[in-house]
Amino acid sequence: MSGERLVVVEDEAHLAEVVSDNLRLEGWEVTVAGDGPSALALIRKSQPDLVLLDVMLPGLDGFAVCQTLRAEGNDVPILFLTAKSGQGDRLQGLELGGDDYLGKPFDLRELILRVRAILRRTEWMRSPSSAGDVLRLGEASVDFRSHEASIEGRRLQLSSKEVLILRCLAERPGEVVSRTEILDRVWGYDAFPTTRTIDNFIVRLRRLLEPDARNPRYIHTVRGTGYRLTP
């Protein structure tokens, strides 16, 4: 994995230097922005593969940068790097659409591992699925590329998390996929959200795709373990 384009948004010159040097050493292409507004401009223009975003920034804080990008429909992966590492800030960052959160000071190897994990996830998301582009479940079908579902002639847009969960299951049809595996592949970090969140996603997917959500024909719960898809 190399050649991906990363944007580091950090107003502390030293941190920006040492972080970007180390990321370049891994073979990634790195550009640095020192404040909120110029970060927004740079990300819009260069369409990077990942943004490492500080929260306390001159001009516009990192949360606002993330919020603005998401509101514009930009789903570039974002890794928050910040001195504010309270649980509240962490949750705020992830709720606003951040992909991961690393509190300062952090370990160099951990930073690189997390960046790699996010890039791997994005690559998986962008690559063609081994289950094909379209998943058919009886009358319903889901397009993995356009995130569009067609149910009894109605078309509706699924969220990327919903599509990825389905894809995770569809790539191993008939096999049990554990909740932690889904968390790891779709979210990529351990503490948030809880495995309970996946259950909620599954309930919603069943309501959309199953003829009878109470007696699922396609998406089965394997008690205590995870889920199994039988197309």
Next chain:
Amino acid sequence: MARARVARRMLRLYAVVLLLYAALAAWWVYFFSTESRWIVEHVRSAGGDLSPEQVAVLAEVTAGNARMFLGESAFLLLLLVGSAWLVLRALRREELVVRQQGNFLSAVTHELRSPVASARLYLESLQLGRVEADKRERYLQHAQEDLQRLSDTIDELLQGRRLLDRGLVVHSEPLDLSELARRGVERLKPMHVPAGATLELDVPQPVPVLADPVAFERILDNLVSNGVKYGGEQPRVRIATRRHGRWGLLSVRDHGKGLAGADRQRIFEPFVRGGDETVRTRPGVGLGLFIVKELAEQQGGAVDVEDGLSGGGTQFTVRFPLQGTAHP
């Protein structure tokens, strides 16, 4: 925040009490103003009759009662509104203090964690052999600067704390303010000049004052760092000394944007930094000017600030008592 919720609940309760009171007062006034008519009708329906004079007297008495109640309830309403306003003001103040403390904590967290984070990464990179030979010296230098910054922040915090507890004692002695300034600027140059700042010294003659040399150093450090921090792209800071009446004056001037609407007196309060900490514009924890003010006052002097000077910028002037003059 729980405290804000309690405050809002209190305010709502106050509003309800005010409304109830206003309704009650209105009812009383209505009652007294219609009482005479009601009594006359009641007597008539019971078969009695009142002479026009008796009706007039009754009307006069109840109108008097109504006026009295109107006056008293207006007075009570005023008291209630007044106390509600006082409560509101106290709540606002508390909110401001809470926000300032939140800002302070944010600033301290940032000021402590950022240099630790970069120093650690520099050293880790070196340790893991991830640094090209020509960069090694630079990485060590930067890690050292980070540690210096960390140590400065800790000093600032401890000194601020000590000043807040009134535990810091200064020992003034006869010194030449110009000589102190000259030596101070020499000491500060290596810190600021490589980063692009210019320090100008204007000390035409000796100014014999009573001052504490350690406290003076801290005052000069803080004012010069402040001038560099707020002095724009290529900050130019001018340090001057002169006599004025019974005082020796040290002035430190930058050519930045000025205080930009910041409250002149509040900049000397502890933990005050402009704006919201999340949108950080300058490093620091908000104790620098508070320390300057406290140290100046403990040496029998004071500090003053002017901005909107011709040519732009802000000038801080610290007064020290001249030697041989009586100061209260």
